[in-house]
Amino acid sequence: MKPVNFLFFVIIFFSQPVFADLIKGDLTPGGLIHAFLPPNSSATLNGKNIFVASDGLLVFGFGRNAKKRQILVVKTADGKIKHRSFQLKPRKYLVQRIDGLPKNMVTPPQAYWARIKHEAKILNTVRRLTSKRRDFLNGFIWPVKGRVSGVYGSQRILNGKPSRPHSGIDIAAPQGTLIRAAASGKILLSHPGMFYTGKTIVIDHGCGVSTIYIHLSKTVIREGQEVKKGAIIGEVGETGRATGPHLHWGLTWNGVNLDPSLVVRSDE
Structure with missing residues (x-):
């Protein structure tokens, strides 16, 4: 850190x-x-x-x-x-406007709303859990090497409707690229496929600090498993609502989305 x-x-x-x-x-x-x-x-x-x-x-x-x-x-x-x-030192965030999109690219069909709500509740619950672990004190590494294609805090305005600000960073990498645990911890969630996030992993690093890895093509861990920093946990994919193979990597403290790029060095 x-x-x-x-x-x-x-x-x-x-x-x-x-x-x-x-x-x-x-x-x-x-x-x-x-x-x-x-x-x-x-x-x-x-x-x-x-x-x-x-x-x-x-x-x-x-x-x-x-x-x-x-x-x-x-x-x-x-x-x-x-x-x-x-x-606090102020920050400026990127804003991108995209017009002329099909309606279902902006608002999901109503048939999926109940599923989306249920999955959001799952994620909100696990990302607010607090344990006595202290793995985060030993620092973080980049889970994947690649081009950063999406930054924390940026926002898209789709057909005039503001979307939720980007909650983490996107790292573009070829399909199947190995993903590593950014820090040691315990697997809180390994989901086979959510509407928005696809195959999803959440790792507890202690004291309310967790990381999330989404759009995976494959997961190789199980819930409750202990992992070490750098351990392989899955592969890059484009499951869920994704427009190409990449890893969305997020950092959370007690459910508050933080910027993972602030806890790693560029050479790690």
């Missing part, structure tokens, strides 16, 4: 002993952050409880539309409360 780029923020925000002596991540929409507080602390971000382990490990992330100003409140075991606010 990349070290935070805002040294000034780190010096000011974490100079007091009550806060972390080490913080990693990107203070920008899509960023995944972790730090260490005094043991048995608790914390809220913008008024919502966030995960803090008994030894002080703090984990949180910022969604695509996260507010620029963030407020973190930490309560230590001795009852002391500290408030700090900070600013």
Whole structure:
């Protein structure tokens, strides 16, 4: 995971002993952050409880539309409360307009709506699970080598109707290219074929952090299986709603879609 780029923020925000002596991540929409507080602390971000382990490990992330100003409140075991606010580095997202598409390319036929709703519930549930694992602390690698054909946060406007912003990154690669686990973890989901995502894998990396791999042509793991970083989990395909062979790779913290490109180096 990349070290935070805002040294000034780190010096000011974490100079007091009550806060972390080490913080990693990107203070920008899509960023995944972790730090260490005094043991048995608790914390809220913008008024919502966030995960803090008994030894002080703090984990949180910022969604695509996260507010620029963030407020973190930490309560230590001795009852002391500290408030700090900070600013996120803004991002610009690509917007693409496509007109003249057939209606079924914009809105799925009604016959599939119940299925889509059921599958969305499955994904939402598994991507909000929290475990005591800490595999994400050991960093991530690219699951596939290839051309990045779709970036996090981008959005298409189809026939004048805004679609959901892109929740991860797309990596174009030939059909059958091997896909590797971006980090060690436990397989939460190995689905044989969803309407939108096709063959789908979700891996738990601990503390609410998970990765998702979709449009696969083949999966070679099972739910509940432990995998190591770099282990082969499937092959690139174009199952589900896809326009060519590629891997959609996503990163999530407690159901919030983050930018996976921020947790890997370009040479990994």
